[in-house]
Amino acid sequence: MELSAVVTGAARGIGREVVEQLSAAGYRVVAVDLSPEVNDLAKAGAVVPLVADVTAPGTPAAAIGRAIDEFGRLDLLVNNAARFLRRPVLETTDDDFDALFATNVRPAFRFARAALPHLAETRGSIVNTASISGLVGIANQSVYAMTKGAVVQLTRQLAVEWAGRGVRVNAVAPGAVDTGFMDEARAADPDPAASLAVTLANHPIGRMSAPGEVARAIVFLAAPESAGITGTILSVDGGYVAR
Ligand SMILES: NC(=O)c1ccc[n+]([C@@H]2O[C@H](COP(=O)([O-])OP(=O)(O)OC[C@H]3O[C@@H](n4cnc5c(N)ncnc54)[C@H](O)[C@@H]3O)[C@@H](O)[C@H]2O)c1
Numbered sequence: 745m746e747l748s749a750v751v752t753g754a755a756r757g758i759g760r761e762v763v764e765q766l767s768a769a770g771y772r773v774v775a776v777d778l779s780p781e782v783n784d785l786a787k788a789g790a791v792v793p794l795v796a797d798v799t800a801p802g803t804p805a806a807a808i809g810r811a812i813d814e815f816g817r818l819d820l821l822v823n824n825a826a827r828f829l830r831r832p833v834l835e836t837t838d839d840d841f842d843a844l845f846a847t848n849v850r851p852a853f854r855f856a857r858a859a860l861p862h863l864a865e866t867r868g869s870i871v872n873t874a875s876i877s878g879l880v881g882i883a884n885q886s887v888y889a890m891t892k893g894a895v896v897q898l899t900r901q902l903a904v905e906w907a908g909r910g911v912r913v914n915a916v917a918p919g920a921v922d923t924g925f926m927d928e929a930r931a932a933d934p935d936p937a938a939s940l941a942v943t944l945a946n947h948p949i950g951r952m953s954a955p956g957e958v959a960r961a962i963v964f965l966a967a968p969e970s971a972g973i974t975g976t977i978l979s980v981d982g983g984y985v986a987r
Pocket of ligand 1: 756757759827847875924926
């Protein structure tokens with residue numbers, strides 16, 4: 745039996761690693777991203793790339809429908825696509841607020857709504873990519889952090905509501921990960937090297953996580969080995985929130 749998954753934010757970074765690890769584990773995957781780079785993932789019919797904006801109202805049903813059409817079942821949804829914003833509160837506009845919630849929160853809810861009936865049939869699961877920013881306060885990340893707090897709570901809500909129907913829902917909460925995600929924000933700093941040094945100093949292991957390390961935690965949360973785990977927010981943060 746071949747398992748099937750939908751992964752958002754799949755073109756690069758953590759999402760790309762998730763697709764590669766799932767493929768290696770025998771999953772067939774619909775890989776969703778805004779960027780046409782997601783097309784690079786297509787190989788031997790096991791990965792179906794879908795270039796789409798997760799904020800578009802029709803994307804969740806289209807992506808889940810594609811998995812059902814192509815693979816006949818859905819075992820896993822990974823809500824991973826997101827945008828970062830580092831901005832002091834007083835400089836953060838209503839448009840920033842709306843855009844971040846529209847990208848980081850509402851699609852995850854819509855994808856879950858589209859996926860849950862299918863996941864109930866396979867006793868499948870959802871894994872959301874949250875963040876340490878959704879667990880603790882981090883200066884200048886107000887709206888981004890609020891979106892990740894919402895992802896944490898979405899995870900718990902869905903876990904409790906759907907446990908009786910056999911669907912598990914968990915999240916990972918990465919600390920700094922070595923992807924392009926925060927590079928742009930850091931590049932805009934007056935002293936990017938000093939900013940990176942502060943980030944590293946805040947992680948007891950003294951380094952960023954590799955995207956593959958976060959992906960491994962996501963794949964674990966989807967696997968039968970974690971059958972007893974639901975509603976959990978698994979930190980992959982080099983000790984950040986343990987300080
Ligand atoms: N990198 C970090 O330090 C870090 C830390 C904590 C949490 N996270 C979380 O990890 C997840 C993945 O981040 P990453 O570091 O791999 O980032 P990344 O920027 O490398 O990848 C994110 C992907 O999401 C896609 N994406 C963004 N908006 C989209 C949209 N509207 N529709 C479709 N695709 C869209 C991008 O095109 C990109 O391919 C995000 O949820 C992020 O919040 C990252």
